[in-house]
Amino acid sequence: MSKAAVTIFVCVSCRDSANPEGRPGAAFIDALRARLEERNLALAVEPVECMAVCKRPATIALTGADKWTYVLGDLGLEAHLDEVIDSAQRFxxxxxGIVAWKDRPTCFRKGVISRTPPLP
Structure with a gap:
């Protein structure tokens, strides 16, 4: 991996439409941290109160110094946890920050909500 710091921001405020008391991002961040520990990987994971993508939980952002930032949504614990980690590693x-289409895990191909350029 490059020396550039990479952070996975996870929106923890969105509610689950099927379960209004549930917060998919809160569950996702806990599982993500545990899986990173299991896999002995050091990626920063930080909660964010709102990414304004409430209709597509769980939502994350992949960020790094001098890199494009990607926002990904519609992420599920069972289906996408390892894919998010693999996406962050490729990122x-x-x-x-631009990862070739062929090198992106499925959630990174299908879940992109936006891509923002790095600050000049």
């Missing part, structure tokens, strides 16, 4: 390995 970290890239020079500018």
């Amino acid at each position: 970290a390995e890239s020079e500018n």
Whole structure:
């Protein structure tokens, strides 16, 4: 992995439409941290109160210094936890945050909500 710091921001405020008391992002961040520990990987994971993508929980952002930022949504615990980690690793390995389509896990191909350029 490159030396550039990579952070996975996880929105923890969205509610589950099927279970208004449930917060998919809160469950996702806990599971993500546990899986990173199991896999002995050091990626920063930080909660965010709102990413304004409430209709597509769980939602994350992949960020890094001098890299494009990606926002991904519609993430489920069972289906996407390891894919998010693999996506973050590929993002970290890239020079500018842009990961080739063929190298993106499925959630990174299908779940992109936005891509924002790095600050100049």
